Amino acid sequence: MISLIFLVPFFPLIGFLINGLFRRSLSKTAISIIGSGVILLSFIISIILFFDVKDNGGIVVHYFNFINVESFQIPFAFQVDQLSVIFLLIITGVGFLIHLYSTSYMHAEPTEHFGRYFSYLNLFVFSMLLLVLGANYVIMFIGWEGVGLCSYLLIGFWFKNDSYNYAATKAFVMNRIGDLGFLLAIFWILNRLGTATYTEVFQQASSLSPSDATAITLLLFVGAVGKSAQIPLYTWLPDAMAGPTPVSALIHAATMVTAGIYMIARSNVLYSLSHLSRDVVAIVGLATAILAATIALYQNDFKKVLAYSTVSQLGFMFLALGVGAYTTGVFHVMTHAFFKALLFLGAGSVIHAMNGEQDITKMGGLRKKLPITFFTFLIGVLAISGFPFTSGFISKDEILVATYAHSPMLFWFAVFAAALTAIYMFRLLMLVFYGGFRGTHEQEHHLHESPLAMTIPLIVLAILSAVGGFVQLPEAFGGHHYFNDFLSPVVPAEVPEGAGVATKEYYLLGGTAVGLIIIALATYKLFAVKKFTRVYTGFKKILADKWYIDELYNSIIVKPLNSIAGFLNTVIDKSIIDGIVNGTGRFVNYSARQLRLLQSGQVGNYILFMVLSITVLFLVFWNQEIILAFLQKIF
C-alpha cells in the first residue's frame, strides 16, 4: 500500500497538467471526464489507504531530501496516519462530488475557460492533498501556499469583472498575513528544535520552554486565522463568494478553510504545552462564531449568508480545539464538509435555476419548482442547525459538551451562537423556498430543476449530512466513539464521559428540538411572505452592514497604507529619487554645453591650448618631486 500513497496527489496533478495544457483542444466532455476522473481515482486510493491505516496504523514514506544543508535536513516525505487519511477522504470524496457538480454547473462557459476551471480545481486538490499528506511543516507550507494560490485564481475566475479581481486580491493579501505567522512559527521551530518533521518535533516538544511553546503555537494560530477566516482576518471569506459556487463549496467551505483546523489538530502536542494559546484559540473561535452569526442574520445575498455561516462554523471548530477537544474539532470539520458543501451546492442549484440571481429577497416559494434541491437543502439546514440525530447535531453537541466541561460561561455563549445559526439558516430556507415568488416573470418561467450531474451530488451529500454523524454517537444514545478511537493514535481524545454527561445531553437534545421547532415556526411566520422589505434600520442596519468591519479596516489600514504609498510615490519617488536621476542627466547636459564652447573652431585657440598644455606638462615633469611631497603632506 505504501507505493500507492504518492498516487493520491499525483492524479490531480496529472489532471491539472492535461486540462491546463490542452484546454483549447479538448472537448468539454473530455475535460469533465479527466477533471472528475482523476479525483475519483484519488478517492478510491484514499479508501484503500483508509482501510490499510485502520488495520496497520500510520506510516511515513520518505521520498527525497527537499532541503539538505549539512546536519539540517527537510525531507520530502508523506505521512499517512489516522488524521491525514480522514482529510484525504473528505478532500477527495467531497471534492469528487463537487467536480461532478461543476461539470454541469460550469457547462455554459467557453471550452477554453471550462478547461482552465478544471485545471485550477485539480491543482487545488493537489495542493490540499500535499498540505495534509506532508510529514513536516515545510511540506505543509508548500500545500498551504498552493491552496492559497488556487483560491486566488478561482475567486478571480471571471477576471473580466474588476470587483471579482479585487475580492481575489483581498483574499490573497489577507491569507498572506496569516502565512507570515505560519512561516515565523516554522522558523521558530527550526531554530529551537532543528527539525520540522512532525514526529521529531512532537517527541522533543517537551524540551521547549513555556514561552517558546506559547510563541510557536500563537504564530501557528495566526496562520490558521488567516486561512480559516477567523477574527480579525475573516473579511476575505464573504468576498471570496465572487468565485463560481462550486468553488465556494469546495474551497471556501469544505476543505481549504479547514486547513487551519487540520494544522492545529496536527500540532496538538504543542498546543497542550500552552494553556494561554488554547484559551486564545477558544476565545477567538467563539467570538468569530458569534460575530459571523449575527452578521448572517441580515444578509440578503444567498452566498454571503452561507459564507458568514462558514466563518461561524469554523469558529465552532476552533472553540473545540481551544477547549482541548481536538478530535471533536476534526469531527466537526467532517460533518461541516458534508452539510456546508451540500448547502453551497444547493445554493448553486437555486442560482442556476434563477439565472444567476443571488438576492434572496427576489426568490421565494421555490420548493415546488425545485423539489430535489429543496429536500436536500432542508436536510442541510437541519444538519447545520443541529436537528437531533443529524450529523451536525452530533458534532455540535460534542463541541458544546466539551466546552461545558472546560468552562460553563463559554458554553452559554456557544449555545447562543448555535441558536443564531438556526435562526439565520431557517430565515434563508423560508425566504428562498417558502412564501410567494418575488422575482420577475421571466425568472419564474425559467425556473427548472437542475440536471442529474447536479442533483446526484446533492443527494449523496444530503445522505451523508443526515447519517454521517453516526460514527460518533453521544453518551445519551449508547455512546460509541469510532471516530475518536480511530484518531486516538494521533490526536488524544478528551471527551468527557459518564452519567452526568448523558443527562446534560438529554437536556441538550430536548432543548435543541424544542428550540428548533420554535425557530422554524417563528421564521416561517416572519419570512415566508409574499412581500419582503429589505430596508433595515437601527441595529439591524449595523448587522446588515457587517458591523462596518470592512469600513473600519478600510479607514485604519487600507487608507493609511494608500496615503503612505501616495506620499512615497509623490515625495520620495517623484521628487527625491527622480530628482537625483534627472539632476544627474541635467548636470551632464549643462556641463557638456559649457565644455562645448571650448571647441571654438579657431585653430589658434587649439594651438594655444596645445602649447599651454605642453608647458604645464613640462613644468609638472620637472617639479614632480615637489608636487609629490606636497600631495603626501595633504593626504
Added chain:
Amino acid sequence: MPIQYYIALAACLFCIGVVGVVTRRNAIIIFMCIELMLNAVNLLLVAFSKMHYSSALAVNTHTNAGIDAQLFVFFIMVVAAAEVSVGLAIIVMMYRNVHSVDINFLNRLKN
C-alpha cells in the same frame, strides 16, 4: 663654441615659432613658423651630435658616436619637405575655395 649658445639659439627659434603659430592667422606664416620650430630642433640635434662626437673622440679615434643624430636630421628634413608639399596643397585648395588664407575662415566647418 660652448653648447649653451646653440641651446639658447634653438630655444629662441622655437619660441619665435610657437608665438608665431599662436598669434598669426595667415596660414602660410603659421606654416613657416612650424618649419622654424622643426629647424630649431634640427639645430639642437646637430649641436648635441657634434658635442658627443668630440667628447668620444678623446677616448677613441675611430668613434662614430652621435652620428645617428645627424642622420635623424636628414629624416626630419625629408618628412618636413613632404609635409610642406601636403600642407601647401591644402592651402592652395583653401585659397581656391575661399579666396583667403586666413585660418579663421576654416571655422566654417563648425556646426
